[in-house]
Amino acid sequence: MKIIDKKDIRALSKEELQFFFRQHGFPSFKGDQVYQWLWQKGFHDFDLMTNLSLNHRNLLKKYFEIKHINIDLQQRSLDGTIKNAVKLFDNFIIESVLIPTSKRTTACVSSQVGCSLDCTFCATASLKRMRNLNPDEIYDQVVAMDKQSRLYHNRPLSNIVFMGMGEPLMNYNNVMVAIEKIIDSEGLAMSPKRIILSTSGVPKMIRKMADDKVRFGLAVSLHSARQEIRETIMPFAKKFKLDDLIEALEYWYAFTKKKITFEYVVWNEINDLKEDIDALVRLCKRIPSKVNIIQYNPIDNASFKEAPQSVIDSYIEALSRSKIKVTYRRSRGVDIDAACGQLANKLDKKEKTF
Ligand code: SAH
Numbered sequence: 001m002k003i004i005d006k007k008d009i010r011a012l013s014k015e016e017l018q019f020f021f022r023q024h025g026f027p028s029f030k031g032d033q034v035y036q037w038l039w040q041k042g043f044h045d046f047d048l049m050t051n052l053s054l055n056h057r058n059l060l061k062k063y064f065e066i067k068h069i070n071i072d073l074q075q076r077s078l079d080g081t082i083k084n085a086v087k088l089f090d091n092f093i094i095e096s097v098l099i100p101t102s103k104r105t106t107a108c109v110s111s112q113v114g115c116s117l118d119c120t121f122c123a124t125a126s127l128k129r130m131r132n133l134n135p136d137e138i139y140d141q142v143v144a145m146d147k148q149s150r151l152y153h154n155r156p157l158s159n160i161v162f163m164g165m166g167e168p169l170m171n172y173n174n175v176m177v178a179i180e181k182i183i184d185s186e187g188l189a190m191s192p193k194r195i196i197l198s199t200s201g202v203p204k205m206i207r208k209m210a211d212d213k214v215r216f217g218l219a220v221s222l223h224s225a226r227q228e229i230r231e232t233i234m235p236f237a238k239k240f241k242l243d244d245l246i247e248a249l250e251y252w253y254a255f256t257k258k259k260i261t262f263e264y265v266v267w268n269e270i271n272d273l274k275e276d277i278d279a280l281v282r283l284c285k286r287i288p289s290k291v292n293i294i295q296y297n298p299i300d301n302a303s304f305k306e307a308p309q310s311v312i313d314s315y316i317e318a319l320s321r322s323k324i325k326v327t328y329r330r331s332r333g334v335d336i337d338a339a340c341g342q343l344a345n346k347l348d349k350k351e352k353t354f
Pocket of ligand 1: 121122123162163164165166167168198199200201219220221222263264265294295296297298299340342
């Protein structure tokens, strides 16, 4: 008997699914139906696709499998934040976080297993980059959190931020395919305005996003507007220089007319001087932007300490004086290590050491 090496059906586009059915003597629209089961309804079992005949389902089972994620562990914070440990088909674990507020529920999504960047203040950086996530692994995180949002908060997911593990612009194609499916009317039909991609700043890929006419928002993890400081806390910035980043952001704005959000943590003895504040104000005057000051979430093995409120207030005052919008974001889910920069599979690591 000939053994068929089964393909992951979710790697196929809608057109390829239509072609598959035509090839086997069936009408194309069967491909559309399967596409809807997979992407709009998020089903993971051919037998539950009830508008397909047994014949069709068996045909699909012969050639394909449906690789999908499994939520391995769900932790709920006292503030309602949910952190999911997500098991992938090859047993790697990633994390994704659902953050509720009174008005919205936001899904914080991972794009890679681990991260190849080396930000010294981030827990994810301690995990090597093992591999990129596939489009469906990114998409599935969103579907799973949409279900949790409906279950625990009686409303669908309202926002998505690519601020989980990994650098989304180092997995460009897969992230873009996932976002297309998230906004597709035959997928989750979410508005691109409710999606923000956060990057440490890869100039070439920021330009590419502008060229590709993406419609979602862009956030940049800046943390310092001074090259000599930035490259000590984010060593990859030696290669991706601030000047190049700034030019790429100007390019982005010229083409998209979308303001950039700068994410910024204020630390003692790192970026707490007047010249740090002045450099940030100068940069924001040059690029249409707003600043989101993030509370520092302490991680193991790091000698960073958040600056006192008075320094943060000086930042806020200086930016406001120059009419630059600034917000200070309090962390969510700290008690379960679900806040920014804390995603590092702690439980998984603990399990492995026993
Ligand atoms: N690689 C992407 C997305 C992941 S990080 C990026 O760099 O934007 C998501 C955000 O959390 C980034 O702004 C990052 O700089 C910030 N962050 C990382 N570690 C942190 C920590 N310990 N405390 C607070 N924010 C942190």
